[in-house]
Amino acid sequence: MVTKTTKPIPSKTDKIEAGNLMEEVAEIFENCIQCGMCKSICPVFKILKEERVSARGHAILLSKKILDKALFECTLCKACEQKCPLDLKICDAVRKGREALVLKGKGLKSNEEMITNIRKTGNPFGKNIGDNPEKLYCC
Amino acid sequence: MNKNLMNVYGVDASKMKGTPLDVFLPETIDEVKRIVTTNKRICIRGGATGLAGGAVPENNVDVILDMSKLDKISNLSGEHRLVEIEAGVILDDLREYLYEFGLEFPVKPSSHMVCTIGGMIATDAVGNRAIKYGKTSHWIKWVEVIDCNGKLERKGITELSDYAGLEGITGVIVRACLKLSSVKTRTASLVKVGDLDDIVATVREYKRNTSVSMIEFLDKGISKKIGLEDTYHLIIEYEDDSGKFKGRDYDKLLAKRDEVYPLIASDGFVRIEDPKIMLDKFPKLMRWLEDRKIPTFGHIGVGIIHPCFDYNQEKCIPEMMKVVKRLGGAISGEHGIGILKKAFVEFNDKKILENVKKRTDTLSKFNMGKVI
Ligand SMILES: Cc1cc2nc3c(=O)[nH]c(=O)nc-3n(C[C@H](O)[C@H](O)[C@H](O)COP(=O)(O)OP(=O)(O)OC[C@H]3O[C@@H](n4cnc5c(N)ncnc54)[C@H](O)[C@@H]3O)c2cc1C
Ligand code: SF4
Ligand code: SF4
Numbered sequence: 096m097v098t099k100t101t102k103p104i105p106s107k108t109d110k111i112e113a114g115n116l117m118e119e120v121a122e123i124f125e126n127c128i129q130c131g132m133c134k135s136i137c138p139v140f141k142i143l144k145e146e147r148v149s150a151r152g153h154a155i156l157l158s159k160k161i162l163d164k165a166l167f168e169c170t171l172c173k174a175c176e177q178k179c180p181l182d183l184k185i186c187d188a189v190r191k192g193r194e195a196l197v198l199k200g201k202g203l204k205s206n207e208e209m210i211t212n213i214r215k216t217g218n219p220f221g222k223n224i225g226d227n228p229e230k231l232y233c234c
Numbered sequence: 235m236n237k238n239l240m241n242v243y244g245v246d247a248s249k250m251k252g253t254p255l256d257v258f259l260p261e262t263i264d265e266v267k268r269i270v271t272t273n274k275r276i277c278i279r280g281g282a283t284g285l286a287g288g289a290v291p292e293n294n295v296d297v298i299l300d301m302s303k304l305d306k307i308s309n310l311s312g313e314h315r316l317v318e319i320e321a322g323v324i325l326d327d328l329r330e331y332l333y334e335f336g337l338e339f340p341v342k343p344s345s346h347m348v349c350t351i352g353g354m355i356a357t358d359a360v361g362n363r364a365i366k367y368g369k370t371s372h373w374i375k376w377v378e379v380i381d382c383n384g385k386l387e388r389k390g391i392t393e394l395s396d397y398a399g400l401e402g403i404t405g406v407i408v409r410a411c412l413k414l415s416s417v418k419t420r421t422a423s424l425v426k427v428g429d430l431d432d433i434v435a436t437v438r439e440y441k442r443n444t445s446v447s448m449i450e451f452l453d454k455g456i457s458k459k460i461g462l463e464d465t466y467h468l469i470i471e472y473e474d475d476s477g478k479f480k481g482r483d484y485d486k487l488l489a490k491r492d493e494v495y496p497l498i499a500s501d502g503f504v505r506i507e508d509p510k511i512m513l514d515k516f517p518k519l520m521r522w523l524e525d526r527k528i529p530t531f532g533h534i535g536v537g538i539i540h541p542c543f544d545y546n547q548e549k550c551i552p553e554m555m556k557v558v559k560r561l562g563g564a565i566s567g568e569h570g571i572g573i574l575k576k577a578f579v580e581f582n583d584k585k586i587l588e589n590v591k592k593r594t595d596t597l598s599k600f601n602m603g604k605v606i
Contacts (some may be wrong), residue, residue, distance in 0.1 A: 129247055135347030155244075161238045163239060180497050190265055
């Protein structure tokens, strides 16, 4: 799948799509019991010690349909999913939340730059190091 | 902090909610002092695994003082079996650090991977091993506390009761000196018990065995839910190799036990209580709970049980508290009073707590609206 780049002014369809994604995300976290067990294994929380980067933090914000750039700090490692007693699909939710942010034109500038560089030069650094691949794939 | 992000700091594991006025994440004790002197109303927060709403701020009134970044461990003395820690240290991080030296902090609530030592002292947390090691306060040499004027003071054993178990209403615990024990090799067994009266006799028998460090109870429904037979079960932990579950099997069994509450909460039984009852009164209380289909487990070795209520059953809680009091029990054995259990505190206990609060928190700054 080709990644969408950040758009400065979101179109009406982008807004609707972002709204739909937010509904899906809120549904994923509907049953979160806020036990905090997901914090115990999160590599980002371990370093930063800030609840906003933990899965419980994402759950609280996303279930209120609040999109914050803290979502981009998640490594999508899925460790929290192993600890979550409810088997919540935390990474799916984070991914969808990020997509909604991008659709709303609130993606990260650094990501946008990287994507532009990849399109231009075939690598995220923006330096020509050989032939550009014909097709670009992104996670 | 950005207003949206502040929502994250408005909850704990009790599922109660509030909106903080602001959020602070100090990294040093001096920063805590500054935050305390420059704010009028402060709600203290550790790992926010509390089940009574103690770390939930009053809407747009309290600022949150999150202690998580005060996480230094220092001055370990193997000889004296002492270690000094800052309040935000997570219990499992401390356990991991001490393991290398053959030492451990033996009190272990089921939230050990997330709860902080500060939170454990403030709630005087009890763990699965309470029959052998008692409460958190039994393992504290001193605490350092910041009072409402921002003054740092060290409080020894004689003044500890003003802070341990007072749920942060008297001051901010910033450091503590913990007593330690040596690491033990542990094993466990699962014991099936047919009826409630037999449980009393069985528990009494195991309590006589000095190598037993944990006796946990699971009711029939919970046993079934975690893959055991549809009967009552006791998990017995030994500090020698008498148990059948050893090594990884032992670890797996204990991990299963730790997950009991989150598992039944996922079925809607979110509201967990923690009455403490004399062992011989346990069957009476259990029958009352079973009649109402309230799933129950807990630290039966010390008489603390955890009935879990779904939304419709919550209306039974005041009645259960009456039953507990009638049977001579206490309304909270370990989770604390917080906001959720305030209404059940006895008049005389309330008066005592109010006096301690007046004496220690003269500016009415900390955790207002909690406990009393
Ligand atoms: C799955 C699960 C299992 C649990 N099992 C147990 C168990 O077996 N035994 C048990 O006793 N409890 C248990 N609990 C409850 C909870 O984990 C304990 O009460 C724990 O001690 C709280 O620690 P915390 O750091 O999360 O504190 P928080 O929840 O953040 O705070 C709890 C209270 O302490 C106060 N506080 C926190 N830090 C400080 C500080 N530095 N200074 C002053 N006041 C402070 C807060 O204001 C609040 O009133 C469990 C909870 C969960 C979710
Ligand atoms: S472990 Fe799961 S249920 Fe518990 S707070 Fe994290 S996401 Fe929610
Ligand atoms: S997936 Fe994200 S939130 Fe979950 S443990 Fe990994 S970094 Fe933390």
